[in-house]
Amino acid sequence: DKDYVLLAIETSCDETSVAVVRNGREVLSNVISSQIETHKKFGGVVPEIASRKHVETMTIIIEEAVREAGVNLAEVDAIAVTQGPGLIGALLVGVVAAKSLAMALDVPLIGTHHIAGHIYANHLIGDIVYPAIALVVSGGHTEIVLLEAEGKFRIIGRTRDDAVGEAYDKVARALKFPYPGGPHVDKLAQEATEEVVLPRSWLEPDSYDFSFSGLKSAVLAEINRSRMKGETPDFSALARGFQQSVIDVVTGKAIRAAKEFGARQMLLCGGVAANRGLRERLSSLCEEAGVPLLIPPNKLCTDNAAMIAAAADLKWRRGQFSSLDMKAEAIMSL
Ligand code: KG4
Ligand code: ZN
Numbered sequence: 001d002k003d004y005v006l007l008a009i010e011t012s013c014d015e016t017s018v019a020v021v022r023n024g025r026e027v028l029s030n031v032i033s034s035q036i037e038t039h040k041k042f043g044g045v046v047p048e049i050a051s052r053k054h055v056e057t058m059t060i061i062i063e064e065a066v067r068e069a070g071v072n073l074a075e076v077d078a079i080a081v082t083q084g085p086g087l088i089g090a091l092l093v094g095v096v097a098a099k100s101l102a103m104a105l106d107v108p109l110i111g112t113h114h115i116a117g118h119i120y121a122n123h124l125i126g127d128i129v130y131p132a133i134a135l136v137v138s139g140g141h142t143e144i145v146l147l148e149a150e151g152k153f154r155i156i157g158r159t160r161d162d163a164v165g166e167a168y169d170k171v172a173r174a175l176k177f178p179y180p181g182g183p184h185v186d187k188l189a190q191e192a193t194e195e196v197v198l199p200r201s202w203l204e205p206d207s208y209d210f211s212f213s214g215l216k217s218a219v220l221a222e223i224n225r226s227r228m229k230g231e232t233p234d235f236s237a238l239a240r241g242f243q244q245s246v247i248d249v250v251t252g253k254a255i256r257a258a259k260e261f262g263a264r265q266m267l268l269c270g271g272v273a274a275n276r277g278l279r280e281r282l283s284s285l286c287e288e289a290g291v292p293l294l295i296p297p298n299k300l301c302t303d304n305a306a307m308i309a310a311a312a313d314l315k316w317r318r319g320q321f322s323s324l325d326m327k328a329e330a331i332m333s334l
């Protein structure tokens with residue numbers, strides 16, 4: 001089979017990323033320009049600013065990715081891009097850039113689902129065995145996805161309110177950490193010697209859905225209670241309590257899904273997959289259950305374009321291309 005090269009673009013939120021991937025799995029470059037420093041002072045991502053930043057950096061990042069990969073633009077066989085879901089203004093910048101490149105180079109355009117990207121990041125580090133259960137945990141998403149076969153996704157559970165990363169970021173703010181606070185809460189929880197036991201939100205017994213807003217409120221209520229009593233809230237014990245509750249529920253449901261659907265593999269993905277406590281618990285539960293676990297390295301867990309190339313590769317191999325009038329979609333089904 002002939003070698004082929006995909007150039008992928010990801011701009012769904014606050015990372016401008018371009019990757020060049022050979023034969024669907026060999027990452028030649030994966031350039032990520034984060035806007036975190038810009039958004040930090042606002043305590044979260046400001047959509048309008050995100051779009052403008054993408055416009056400013058897009059061509060620079062494309063050039064950098066191509067240079068780093070050591071390929072010529074003329075050697076690129078197709079352009080992949082995150083079509084959705086995400087911030088519409090941010091997505092549009094990537095989609096317009098991708099269409100322009102596809103048109104100029106006269107190669108196919110492949111619109112890709114952001115979550116399929118997070119899931120197929122795992123394909124860059126190992127072989128996926130089906131059926132598989134993917135636990136997608138990021139700042140914008142919390143889903144349990146059943147992969148019955150390659151590219152065949154079925155969402156069996158999702159959050160009904162906050163995404164896990166979003167809950168981490170909100171709790172982090174209450175604990176006075178800067179945005180994005182997930183890693184800070186994680187660190188504090190690891191160091192804690194005490195734990196404030198907080199509720200677990202299991203929802204209906206057979207449900208794979210999640211809810212984290214009650215847990216977040218429980219943390220805020222504990223802080224207020226301490227202050228009313230004139231005491232200093234124990235932030236590390238709260239961070240630990242929050243983290244333990246999240247990990248219990250998220251891993252508990254993922255393992256139950258793996259058993260129910262006879263999964264031959266578990267895939268962890270999304271920015272929160274960087275959480276050490278989560279990785280460790282899921283590893284030991286998977287080992288107990290005899291289900292092999294794949295977790296991409298952090299750089300492939302947070303938003304990046306290499307994962308978009310990995311997901312686009314499924315479509316490339318089937319010749320499923322998008323037309324040049326493809327639209328970015330803020331909400332998009334998997
Ligand atoms: O996947 P991602 O880069 O962006 C989205 O698509 O949302 O995920 C970012 C999220 C943020 O909410 C961040 O606080 C969280 O992942 N995060 C963590 C950790 N590292 C990043 N949450 C908990 N523990 C961590 N170690
Ligand atoms: Zn993401």
